[in-house]
Amino acid sequence: MRSWVKWGLPVSVVVLLAGAGGGAVLADGLYRGPTRSVSTTKFESTDEVVAMNSPGGVAYTQGAAQHPDQQSVMLLLDNHFRSINDRDYDLWKSTVVESKWDELPEAKWRDAYGSTTDLDMKVHRIDPGPDGSLLAMLTFRSHQDVEAAPPDMPYRCLEWNLVYPMVVIDSGRSLRLDTSKLPNSALRAACQE
Template sequence: MRATARPGRSGIPWLKWGVPVAAVVLVAAVAAGAAARVLYGAPPSEGSVSPVPNTAGPGKEPGSSRVELSPSATEHPDHVAVRILLQTHFNSINLKRYDRWKTTVVEEKQRRQPESAWREEYRTTRDGSIRVLRIMPGPQDSLRVMLTFTSTQDPSDAPPSMQVGCLRWRVVYPVVRDSGGLRFGVGLPESSLARPC
């Protein structure tokens, strides 16, 4: 005996109204998201922080501490989390908040740089003009974040090979996933270049 389709169960009638309704819902959701982003900016996230105000004035080094992303970087699915991580990291340095800095790095990095050494290294440092150029995949579900930034410091606190008051950096930071979210891993060899401003 040949089976016959039950009325209302055929895929054809559903496709006639289901696909257009799904398309309308999708378009409405995208439009609402875009409107909310324009009106309110990126959604707040736990641990998100505002940039430290630039007290040096417009056009002064090191520039704004607000983390900016290139169009290429914003295409990465983790770009919001990476921006929040970087903003917290640089704000911690600018405000000399070791307790907050520790939340941005893995435990091994904390052990390598205890508070006394950290305070000595960053005692006169101020970072700004921070721009993420690319976010790339790394080994074992990690990321590599390529960015540029400017640091000002007492020349005696600059690297021994370039003891100047202002440096422009190009770095690649390793970023790993742990139970607390994204964190900076230990440094990569040959991963940073600096030149005087």
């Protein structure tokens, strides 16, 4: 009996610890999934062919173009990108929730967007969001002065992959962007020229 305790117990403990460690490594690999680099992450869509372009130059995949609220989304996004490209603060205000006006009063907005031009906008999907809102998954490029770029991405050209949450502000199905609804919903990288 004494020899089993002397050799069997330590061997059993080692086997149990090895099994637990192996299980933890296996579970980590199974549940965490593949790691992605911010510079290579793109929205995955089986429907990347452009089905239509809006008057404002925003492209829509087939699935996004067929969404029942696509016309409202198109009006909002056309005005939003045009407001930035044309430096039209009042038009920009009509595309975002009022809390954004306080966050970006006109002088601060002009500093942030004064050199920005957005292009190659493409809506990949439009999905339902919480409380009757919508989520538009899109990509675009922004060109700006290096000083106006995000501090952690000081480049003249950035590729954006993001989700724009859109909330209904009246019974007429008028939409506004509410970027505070989904913090950290944007992936960005220097343009691959």
